Amino acid sequence: MSRWEPNARERLQQAALDLFVERGYESTAVAEIAERAGLAKSTFFRHFRDKREVLFGGGELLGELFTTGVAQAPGDATPLAMVGAALEAVQAAFPAERRDWVRQRTAVVQANDELRERELLKAASLVEVLVRALRERGVAEPVARLAAALGYQAFPAALARWTEPGERREFAELARQELARLHAAVAKLG
Template sequence: MARWQPGTRDRLQAVSLQLFAEHGFEQTTVAEIAAAAEVTERTFFRHFADKREVLFAGQDDFVALFTDPIDQAPADTPPFDLVARALQHTGAFFADDRRAWSRLRQPIIEAEPSLRERELGKLAMATVRIGEVLRARGVPEPAATLAAETGITVFHLSFQQWIAPGETRSMEAITHERLSALTELVHPGH
């Protein structure tokens, strides 16, 4: 087995996802993943702490999708516009070339209670961090928490639509649609 092939991490993720989809998350072993990817188990563990990390790698990057645009916004940007800015930024990360991966990943997570819990924890962490960044910018309570919670709800609803069978619109278009619906709900006629 080759030890340091280019693209090993990506190959491990692709093979893992396929095996999880075919055999189930709990039934798939690290040894099976490594063998299918033509690497050693040791190589697997150089890239991932455990098989859950294959599905959840990049948590800090995920949170930064929301917090970086807020941090970089002009000082006088209203809270709702900060959240809208963060949500629009997620469209670049969730580009069309990531849709197939996300569509395959989501049923694996939904089928396994511990993975669903981890996914909810990831969203909760993003909510907490958004709230912290908003408060650091001077957004008072309860507005900071409401904005953070609302932003993650809009993201979650947008993401679920983006991975829905037959959906072809961009994440950015779907997010914009949901933000518009929220605006109409809060301020009818605007």
């Protein structure tokens, strides 16, 4: 195997996901992932700390996109509109060609207790990113926390719809719809 290969990270991610789907997460070793990708095991560890990171390594990008979206919302935007801008910004992480990968990743995560727990931790950290971004825009703590929680409820719902077979709409459109649905539900609380 050569010392340097183009697209090593992407090849490792795809090889890992393919093996997780075929054999299960628990039954897949890092060495098998590297072999499937045509790379050395050491190359795997240059890109990922462990095999979980193949599935969860994009959290930093989502956090940055959430923060950027809130920061770039118009000055007179409501807290929920700022969260909507954050969800729109996340569109960059979900181009159409990633739809199948995200669908398979979701299935792998849902089939494993450890990965589901990790997904919940990731969700909690992303809610905190949204809260911090809203607070930096001057939104009071309880309002920021509630808006962030609603935004994060809209995020996985939109993602689930985006990965449905036959779905072709962009993630941002589905996220807007989900946030509007949740906003309407909150209004019914009285």
